[in-house]
Amino acid sequence: MHDLPETPAPAPGHFNLLGRVLHWAMAIGIMAMLFIGVGMMSSLSLRPWLIDLHQPLGIAILVLALLRLANRLLRAVPPLPASVPRWQAAAAHASHWLLYLMMIALPLLGWAVRSAGNWPVILMDGWMLPAIVPENPVLYAWLRLAHGIGAWLLFALLLGHIGAALVHAWIFRDGVFSSMARGSRTRVSRLPDN
Template identity: 70%
Template sequence: MHTQQKHTGVQSFNFAARLLHWLMAVLILAMLFIGVGMMSSLSLRPWLIDLHRPLGIAILLLAILRLGNRLLSTTPPLPASVPYWQAMAAQVSHLLLYLLMLCLPLLGWATLSAGNWPVTMFAGWNLPPIAPVSSALYAWFRAAHGLFAWVLFLLVLGHLCAALIHAWIYRDGVFSSITRKARGK
């Protein structure tokens, strides 16, 4: 996703990218905590599930918007001081983050569909099923959803660590490119 091949003159992500990044950061962190809560609290589980479903679909829709914005806009290049292996790690981690932001909500939706449960967005409005009713598919989708949620958690931790290293140690403009508009724009 990042490139060092050509300098575009862009010093920060556009407003939509910055807004979507931070909105989704909050939603994804909330979802990770909600997911842990759903697995650890029987009394809060029904309420958390009712929150988890529409939030997951909101993340899916925002991820589609974010991907569209990313494909249609210019992104700031990484500084020349970033070693090649770090640039490649950033590229791979961003690709995986996008894949997971799209796949996890779809897997959750498919899990409920295969289990013959409605995906209720709010009272009176359910999404259509996207998978056939099947206990085998339900088990597979549920396991994949849980596994990929842990992968997302680890990627988010790595992303956060890299962001803080760029902000506090390297101070090379990588962090500020997603936190504020570039000067003179």
């Protein structure tokens, strides 16, 4: 008796529920984080309060990004429509992986900045994270610069990501946006009225 080759599972039409929840939770968190970061640089009076908010939110984003990456690697994702040109598909895949990189690297850079400046990352009263780099003023300056440049790069990536999502939602209407916006729905056919 011959074993029949396994038929590959069909590609999903939507991202799984965990992927969608993590995507939208992180979207809110990252946008808040970018505005908090701008506020930290522009308001001396609000800076201490914003830093206290920035640190735990950054660590939360790091944890969520790692969960999201694991979910992305373990679960199938919907393919792009055949109407998307290859160069756009390649750009979309590259930008998604760059977004993952930035969502993980920026919180780690922020943690390293605090460590190099000899400040703990305080998540809440009495609960702080250990240093991940040694105290060093020169390293602090370089890491702070890298964190700032990384934040601007993330902002640019997000603008491109949001712009592409809106083009797919409003112009192409090809299902790319809806694959992340909602899950699969089963249609219930109506019975004719008697």
